[in-house]
Amino acid sequence: xxxxxxxxxxxxxxxxxxxxxxxxxxxxxxxxxxxxxxxxxxxxxxxxxxxxxxxxxxxxxxxxxxxxxxxxxxxxxxxxxxxxxxxxxxxxxxxxxxxxxxxxxxxxxxxxxxxxxxxxxxxxxxxxxxxxxxxxxxxxxxxxxxxxxxxxxxxxxxxxxxxxxxxxxxxxxxxxxxxxxxxxxxxxxxxxxxxxxxxxxxxxxxxxxxxxxxxxxxxxxxxx
Numbered sequence: 001x002x003x004x005x006x007x008x009x010x011x012x013x014x015x016x017x018x019x020x021x022x023x024x025x026x027x028x029x030x031x032x033x034x035x036x037x038x039x040x041x042x043x044x045x046x047x048x049x050x051x052x053x054x055x056x057x058x059x060x061x062x063x064x065x066x067x068x069x070x071x072x073x074x075x076x077x078x079x080x081x082x083x084x085x086x087x088x089x090x091x092x093x094x095x096x097x098x099x100x101x102x103x104x105x106x107x108x109x110x111x112x113x114x115x116x117x118x119x120x121x122x123x124x125x126x127x128x129x130x131x132x133x134x135x136x137x138x139x140x141x142x143x144x145x146x147x148x149x150x151x152x153x154x155x156x157x158x159x160x161x162x163x164x165x166x167x168x169x170x171x172x173x174x175x176x177x178x179x180x181x182x183x184x185x186x187x188x189x190x191x192x193x194x195x196x197x198x199x200x201x202x203x204x205x206x207x208x209x210x211x212x213x214x215x216x217x218x219x220x221x222x223x224x
Contacts, residue, residue, distance in 0.1 A: 027062050029056065052065065078104035116131075121136065150217065152199075159220050161190070163217070173212065
C-alpha cells in the first residue's frame with residue numbers, strides 16, 4: 001500500500017475518465033468536463049498537457065503516452081478491486097464502486113498482480129468492462145496456470161484442498177459449517193458434485209448444497 005497524494009488523485013480521476021470516454025468513443029473536452037466534479041479540471045488538464053499526460057487539439061482530448069500507461073494501470077486496479085469486492089467479499093452496488101476507487105490509488109504493482117492471480121485473471125469487471133491485461137495474465141496463458149484459490153464448486157473431483165475462507169450470505173451458516181468441520185484451514189477432499197457436494201473432512205463425510213459450495217474458497221493441495 002502507498003500514501004495518497006491528493007493532487008495525484010485528482011489527476012488520476014481525469015486520466016481514468018479519459019480512458020472510459022475512449023472506450024465509449026468519446027474524446028471531446030466537453031464530455032470529459034461533464035463527467036468530473038473537479039472545479040479546477042481545466043487547470044489540471046492544462047498542467048497534464050504540459051507534462052505529456054494528455055494531448056488536446058480542436059476540442060479533442062486524448063491520452064498521451066505516459067498518461068495512457070497510467071490510466072491503464074488505474075483502470076486495471078479499479079476493475080480488479082470491483083471483482084474482489086463483488087465476487088469474494090459480497091460487497092455490492094455503490095459501496096463496491098466507492099471502495100474500488102480507493103484501491104486504485106494505493107495498490108502496488110505486486111499486490112495488483114497477486115489479486116489478479118487470486119481471482120483467476122478475470123477478463124471483465126462486474127459491469128462487463130474489459131480489465132486491462134497484466135504480466136501475470138500472459139504468464140497464466142503461457143504456463144496454463146490455474147487460480148491459486150477457487151470456489152469449492154470449481155475443485156476437480158478427487159482433489160484434496162485446504163479451505164482458505166468462507167463468505168456466507170447468512171452468518172448463521174458459519175456456525176453450521178463449523179459444526180461440520182468446515183472452517184478456514186480445514187483439509188478436504190471432494191467426492192461428488194451432484195445432487196450435493198460431498199466432501200471428506202478427516203474421517204468424516206459431509207454434504208453441502210450447491211449454494212453453499214459457492215461461498216467456500218479453497219486452495220488445491222494436489223500438484224498440477
